[in-house]
Amino acid sequence: MQLRKIKRALLSVSDKSNLIPLAQGLHDLGVELISTGGTGRALQEAKIPYTDIQAVTGNPEAFGGRMKTISFQIGSALLFDRERDAQEAQNLKIEGIDLVVCNLYPFQKVQEAGADFPTLIENIDIGGPTMIRAAAKNFKDVAVLVQSSDYEGFLAELQSQNGQTSLALRQQLMAKAFNHTADYDARIAMRMDEELGKKSLRLSFKQGRSLRYGENSHQAAGFYRENSSALSLADIRILHGKALSYNNLLDVQGAVDAVQGLGGQAVAVVKHSNPCGLAKSMDQRTALEAAWSGDPISAFGSIIAFNQPLELKTAEFFQLDAEDRSQRKFVEVVIAPKITAEALEYLQQHKNLRVLELDIAGLEKAVDYRYLSGSLLVQEADLALYNQQESVTARPFPSDEAAKGLVEFGLQAIKSIKSNAIVLVQAVNQQQYRILGMGAGQPNRLVATKLAIEKAKENLQREGAEDVAGILGQCYLVSDAFFPFADNVELAAQAGIRYILQPGGSIRDKSVIAACDQADIAMLFTGLRHFKH
Amino acid sequence: MQLRKIKRALLSVSDKSNLIPLAQGLHDLGVELISTGGTGRALQEAKIPYTDIQAVTGNPEAFGGRMKTISFQIGSALLFDRERDAQEAQNLKIEGIDLVVCNLYPFQKVQEAGADFPTLIENIDIGGPTMIRAAAKNFKDVAVLVQSSDYEGFLAELQSQNGQTSLALRQQLMAKAFNHTADYDARIAMRMDEELGKKSLRLSFKQGRSLRYGENSHQAAGFYRENSSALSLADIRILHGKALSYNNLLDVQGAVDAVQGLGGQAVAVVKHSNPCGLAKSMDQRTALEAAWSGDPISAFGSIIAFNQPLELKTAEFFQLDAEDRSQRKFVEVVIAPKITAEALEYLQQHKNLRVLELDIAGLEKAVDYRYLSGSLLVQEADLALYNQQESVTARPFPSDEAAKGLVEFGLQAIKSIKSNAIVLVQAVNQQQYRILGMGAGQPNRLVATKLAIEKAKENLQREGAEDVAGILGQCYLVSDAFFPFADNVELAAQAGIRYILQPGGSIRDKSVIAACDQADIAMLFTGLRHFKH
Known part of the structure; x- marks a missing residue:
């Protein structure tokens, strides 16, 4: 267990939540508390005795608070090896500090609040990470708390162990501490790059678990949760x-x-x-x-x-x-x-x-990442359905509520199918829509159209439909991108399709519309492509 | 420009490369050098005068080198605001340090060399990141160098500016410094998690640039280079x-x-x-x-x-x-x-x-990442082609060199096509192979087979081939995964296919092989699936 008694603790927190119960608990266990200015005032209000850090360092709090904890005394008290360096510490009059409770200047918070650049810089904590990292490095003897939500559990552990921490606990806290400082500097680094007009990106994942294998059995694989995600597929x-x-x-x-x-x-x-x-x-x-x-x-x-x-x-x-x-x-x-x-x-x-x-x-999915060899594509997710609904043919595309429902269902469907994609959607009745046939992932759009129509026919025949062409004439054929040529329309017309949705925007739109008019097909331009790969 | 004269520099480097020319250059510009132990010895050998850091801090190097630089004196000298805090610094007898040259204990290097855990812990630098981050925070007045390859350019800049640095240069160095400490703690955090049996992953990308848009015009997008990549698609x-x-x-x-x-x-x-x-x-x-x-x-x-x-x-x-x-x-x-x-x-x-x-x-592509909502899939890339070549039919699958060449070409092809995938490959002659037809991205394998055969026939007819079935009889049909039923074989047989490659491994392999024997088709089991999505 390698239990270590906590005799002295250093408290220096920016976020004061949960501070008092922890400090009171530590005090009740006989722990001497050392505290920096703001934290000390909170303790004072709660009538919890503490030693001001200036009494330990021998230095004043200086330079507008930039210097509070960084000192030979605090660094040594956290870092010296309790076995190897015991004598040297005594000679140097260094008394160990066994617990650091520290959370950092809220760089992220002030950033999200839209602070100006000098304020951001002032909110880069220097002394905090030094204490946290020093305590973490010396986890063999020292414990470190970086998050106020951990205080309660930690104190309970301490109370049950007669004021001592186990090595296992200290090692867990250490790993958490380095994750904390890594996150902190990751955010600062990205923001500082941004200020210089450089774009950098740091992604962090945890709770990794091995999968049995990847896409195939000869590929080792794992699955991780994104740290910053509120709700994850994980x-x-x-x-x-x-x-x-x-x-x-x-x-x-x-x-x-x-x-x-x-x-x-x-x-x-x-x-x-x-x-x-x-x-x-x-x-x-x-x-x-x-x-x-x-x-x-x-x-x-x-x-x-x-x-x-x-x-x-x-x-x-x-x-x-x-x-x-x-x-x-x-x-x-x-x-x-x-x-x-x-x-x-x-x-x-x-x-x-x-x-x-x-x-x-x-499940939020605002951003999409795609890893390519040694690089990353980032894009906003494809969330919109259309940015117009323009009937472009002699035969008008219906615009009543029923039609709108099927249009939206068709666009939702096509958005989910890999390109080139064509889908045929059917309103079985006013309140029921379905995919009747789809063609996915084709190099050639015409093949996708063929696949969708063939599948739709096959489905209708299996279901014993009497008037297959008649039913197809009520379906909407949706294309994820514009038709480069009129051939898709001709194919659709042959199958009895009467309604087609597509983004529009081809240089050959005219001939595509003409082919629709020729076949008495109504066509809707949506203005929005839905490629998906 | 906000030029700042460098009067005093602190040198404390783990990697001594390029140190001497920099130190000599600084000395020649009249800069006072302060140095820690090991760095000082290197300067001494080169006969470059320096002040030992102990003379500045008033503290000894202590605890096996764990304490060298962390001190009120060094922290203050780096952090005090040269305007706002000038008087306070004078009162406290703090003289500014205008440049920090520091690279960190080589945690990554000793990790890659397979060091044991205590050695790793000893190689977590505490003083270094403190100095680097303090100097970086105070970039308004202080410069920081974290990489030996930057020394030469920095010195040249200094020499051309009469020993001064510009704000722009200091800000660039600052951003680099926070990227450096972010990388350092990212690596430590991952390793510390690993020690606890936890898997975490931190990915870092830079050189981001905006793309005109993403997969579609309503999606903003960007492209980044992975920091650690030797060669990237970027x-x-x-x-x-x-x-x-x-x-x-x-x-x-x-x-x-x-x-x-x-x-x-x-x-x-x-x-x-x-x-x-x-x-x-x-x-x-x-x-x-x-x-x-x-x-x-x-x-x-x-x-x-x-x-x-x-x-x-x-x-x-x-x-x-x-x-x-x-x-x-x-x-x-x-x-x-x-x-x-x-x-x-x-x-x-x-x-x-x-x-x-x-x-x-x-272009190396050992690892593949796939981002899902708030999570990440990681897998080894699909690099192998087969792990066996077993002829399983009455008609033996040829095993001569020519056959092997086409087998490997077919497997390379199928590996690149999205699942469900079928490809027909042809040896036009001994030294020339091509895809004759392929079916990609189908929910139903049978449809992929149909697509591949149709495309192959279409190509041969366009090319004026006289004996289409005869040519198909020489092609190899390759499936990315096993056939769940014999129907694919029957379809292939109808088209005149005589050679089929597939991983094998279905509970219905027997009936699939029987269908081959029935049609006098030779089938090769490769033992390796090649799903790609």
Whole structure:
């Protein structure tokens, strides 16, 4: 355990929260408190006795507070080796300090408050990091607290250990301290670069865990939580099933993104990051059935996300208890903001199914990073749907509420599909939309259009639709980018498509619109491309 | 300019390189040198006079060297405001120090050398960061040098400015100093976490520049270079054309990855990150033609990478000077390890073509990062091709050199294509391979197979091949993952395919092999999946 009694503690905090209970607790344990000016005044008000740091250093607080703690006396008291250097310390009249409680000038806070540059500079703490780092280096004998939320637990530990700390605790505090100073200087460095017109970026991740492997079994892999994230994909709660794999996590992101912008009851069925099924309805079970019907073959082994708490009735769609095993619908992952107890019990019948909870709506995704060899692409997330809705054809694109609903659903869908992407969306009724067919990831847009139409036809035929072309004539075909040529329109016209959405903006828009007019197709320009790679 | 004369400098360096010329130069400019122990001995040997730091601090070097510089005297000399605090400094007998030259205990070096934990702890510098950060905070008056490679330029500046530094220089040095301490503590923090069995990760990027926009015009974007990278995609040299866009950079990565593992003359034609064309030959022009022929429609507007210096004869394939404009082959980006002067001159005819140089072979890509909402996936790059080559069918898969060449080419190709992926590769002759057709990014593998076969047929027909099925019978069909069912084999058999490569490992391998035997197809199990998302 290598227990060390805390006899003297140095308190120098910028954030005074939780200070008094800690100081009182330390005092009650017989610890001598040393304190700097502001911290000392707080102790005085609480009638907790302390030694002013000037009495220890022999120096005044000087230069507008820039010099308070930096001194041979404090540095030595924290750094000397309690065994090796004991005699030397005695000769030099250095008495050890066994605990540092310090938090730093709030550089981040004043930065976020929009402080001017001189104020920022004044808020770069020099003495604080010196004490923290000195104490941390000498963790063999010294403890360090850098966060006010840690005080209570620390004091409890101390009280239970007769005023002593264990080596394990001191080592944990040490690691935390170096993370703290690393974060602090990272923020300062970025801001100082910015002031010089240089852009630098420091990202920090923790809670890393090993994954069984990466995209393939010969690739070692891990998963980390971003330090600064309020809510992270790493916060997923696994209610049932094995640990998530690398590919699961990629697909979960795709599924979560796909349902995130949708209201009502939304369900995404994802395979290889692409939603091969997506639907929205007032009823969850109906939405799942509709999403599943977008590609009932690929849906096997898929990742499925719900934007609302998952109900038993919905989960029963998977028929996990069907006697005929071929009726059982195996999926890899089910994720929802909440899984009801009954749904969970039902899903647990399948050993290999992963059942996850995550506050999907709360997941912020303002920024997107993409790592390329030795470099990083950064971009704002693609959050907008359109910046105009302009009917550009002789046949007007409808603008009633029903049409708007399907337009928005179609744009949400296309935003989630990898480029080049085409999706056909259907309003099964006023309150129910689904992907009827989609084409993803094609070098050639025409092939994506073909894939979407073929899948839609296949789905309708399987469902026994009598008037396939008639139904396709009610669907909206959505393109993630403009049509470079009229060929896509001609292909769509042949299949009976009557409504097309696209950003517009090609030099050949005229001929594309002419092809629409020729085929009596209504076309809407949205003004916004949705490439996704 | 806010010039500041350097009167006193503090030298305390762990890395002694370039020290003496700097010290001599400072001395010649009349600067008083203050030095710690080891640095002082180096000065003494070089017969450069200096003041021992103990004479300034009034304290001994103590505790095995843990205490050398931390003191009220040094802290004050660096931190006091030369205007506001001048009188106070005089009262306290503090004389300013105007320059700190300091590099830190080599924590990283001893870590990489495999030092034990106590040695690592001893190599955490406390005094150094204190001096560096104090000098940096007070950059209004004080300069700081943290890297020996900066000494020479700094001295030259000083000599040209009559021993003075400008505010601009001091501010640059300040930003560098905080980057240095941020890097230092980042490394310590990660190592200390590791010691506790915790995994944390800190990534650092610099040289950030804004891109016109991200994947789409409504997304702001930037591109950064990774600090620790020896060679980065950000090191691309643009010889001609506009700045690279976000999507260009994504595609360049795809194109570079696709040619990187290939010998001979290799060319990749990339659209939306996927190589729709890839070829290898002994002749570069031939390779380009073969790669282009993989999808001559999608190739327009593509990104093209070469693994060897680009020659004029190759570049002329684009026919940028054709009188018939429809003959001109427009591509977005051409990248090669080198662009010959003649090729560059030719390519410059096209204003919008970007011509890039990068040492593609030298680009290391051992680790892959993937950012998900508030989290990070990390994996080893997919570098291996196969871990076995097992013929599993009645008809044996050939194992001669020619077959091996095409197998390796096919695996290189499939590794670069997004999943689910199928590629058909052809040996045009013993020394020339190409992608004949590929299917990428499909939720359903069967669709990928269909796409690859259709594209291959289309290409052969366009080329006027007489015996399409006969040629397909010589091609290798490569799957990035195992076949879950025999249907893919049946589809391939119908098209006349006789050779299939796949990892194997499905519970239905038996029925897949049986389908091969039925169709007299030879199948090779490679044992390695190549998912890419």
